[in-house]
Amino acid sequence: MERVPVLKIGDMLLVSIQIDMEDQTALQLQEDLADRIVATGCHGVIIDISALDIVDSFVGRTLAGIASISRVLDAETVVVGMRPAVAITLVELGLSLPGIRTALNVELGMELLARERGADEWQLEVDGDDDTETPAVTTP
Template identity: 80%
Template sequence: MERVPILKIGDILLVSIQVDMSDQTAVALQEDLAERIVATGCHGVIIDITALDIVDSFVGRMLSTIASISRVLDAETVVVGMRPAVAITLVELGLSLNGIRTALNVERGMELIAAERDHDRHDEFDDGSDVEPTASP
């Protein structure tokens, strides 16, 4: 069985799917990615599907599952590089890709993750100020 490589770039894990994945390969990727998120403490995952001719319901479900798993592990997932024909087919197939963030390319995906983390940091700061309550008027 082939395995899809996972690259670490700064605070981001980059997965570029270059093969026509068997279902087993897709499931293995799910598990490998969860382990790498925990091992590296990365807060972002970018899945580049530029090379994929099709996304069927199995791969679509895998993408949704990866997004959910990474969210639980405090990482944001962005799927990038979907081909127009793949997008058209996905919609007609009836796949909604629930909970998946998308961006046109890797660069924009990285910007999206950076913006998301920035936003989260501000939220944390706001939460922190609530820890010491002041007398409410």
């Protein structure tokens, strides 16, 4: 059985899918990714599918599964590198990859994750700060 490697780059994990996804490969990838998220504490997962000519419903489900697993482990998933032809076929097949965020390439995906993470942390700071009130809140 072939195995898709999971590469750690900074606070993110990068997966480049190049082989045809079969049941076992997909399950193994989901397991490997979950293990690596827990082991590294990474908050972002980037899945590059630029090598794929075809994304069928099975691959779509696999990607959605990865995104869901990552989310419960406090990591966000971005799918990058989708070919134009793949996007067209996906929509023609009625698969719009709900719940999966996309970016054009790895760099834009990293930017998206970094921005979201930054926004989250800012949100947390604002929420967790007891000493000051946000200007929008008025007390009678």
